[in-house]
Amino acid sequence: MQEEIEGHAKAYGLDFFPIIYEVLDYKTMNEVAAYGGFPTRYPHWRFGMDYEQLAKGYEWGLQKIYEMVINTNPAYAYLLEGNSLVDQKTVMGHVCAHVDFFKNNYYFSKTNRKMIDGMANHAALVRRHMARHGQDVVEDFIDTCLTLENLIDPMSPYITRQPAKSGEEDDDEDEDGVPRLRAKQYMDKFINPPEYLEAQRKKKEEEKKKLRRRFPEEPQRDVLSFLIQNAPIDSWQRDILEIVR
Known part of the structure; x- marks a missing residue:
């Protein structure tokens, strides 16, 4: 099914990174969503707070996460278990458009495509600091x-800052950095x-x-x-x- 959906997307001119899909139940989906879409983060109570908010929203029928996509290469996409086949196909086409945008939009060009590894390293570093301090x-x-x-x-990331120039444009400087007027x-x-x-x-x-x-x-x-x-x-x-x- 994935090859079929991606074939249709490419036929419409989309150009995207390889996509890896994971099908999650709603509890696991909420856990990943609380982590901002990443499988692991540094330990902190706010992620538990976000999970409780998402879980209650789903249980009370206030919200539903159909999918999440991480801007990496390859891209990771999470699909909600229990969605109908039509929903899954529609969502997969939507994911292809997401990843095409991630790959080709200039604003995302500076993105760290290995951010999952970076998040895991952050988690390990924070745990070491907690053990020590x-x-x-x-x-x-x-x-x-x-x-x-x-x-x-x-x-x-998109700003090139040039060092400021001091003194008049026609001035030279001596060894002490004092501006001198150009002269024979x-x-x-x-x-x-x-x-x-x-x-x-x-x-x-x-x-x-x-x-x-x-x-x-x-x-x-x-x-x-x-x-x-x-x-x-x-x-x-x-x-x-x-x-x-």
């Missing part, structure tokens, strides 16, 4: 990090007299002092990245911040 200590710090988890810059060698002492160079040196020192007083030098939208690079925290806490980010 204590479960309550690590969990409390995760709680703190999760309050900031949306303070990131989703556009950062025989005219240099007239174009760049000592008093001018001294004034430029003082100006440059003042600019450096202002930059040192302003931290960071430029506004940063990605608060988590800033904390990872600059916060006075332990290495295990930095690991947790990187995982949450």
Whole structure:
């Protein structure tokens, strides 16, 4: 059936990664959904909370998960056991469109296609930190990090930042980094007299002092990245911040 559905999808011009399907009962589907679609995550109470919300929603007839797709290569798709054959075929065609979008949309081009392995590594790392520093200590710090988890810059993978250029475009700099006006060698002492160079040196020192007083030098939208690079925290806490980010 999968080959048939994918054949129809390709006939309509879709281009997608290989797809691996898993058929899950509703309890397992809710477990995976609580983990954000991944088979394993780091231990934390919020995943249990999400599971209870999903389970109650299904049991009370408020919601139903027909499928989930993970943006990996190969892509993993979960189908709900008990769906009718028509539902499963329709959902599989829908999955093909999802994966075509994942593969060909520019916004997803920077996606880590091995994120399942990454999540498993994160889980193992957090468990090691819990064993070393204590479960309550690590969990409390995760709680703190999760309050900031949306303070990131989703556009950062696509931004090429160039170092800022200081001084006038027509200026050169001497060995001390002091801007000099361009001039022929025989005219240099007239174009760049000592008093001018001294004034430029003082100006440059003042600019450096202002930059040192302003931290960071430029506004940063990605608060988590800033904390990872600059916060006075332990290495295990930095690991947790990187995982949450």
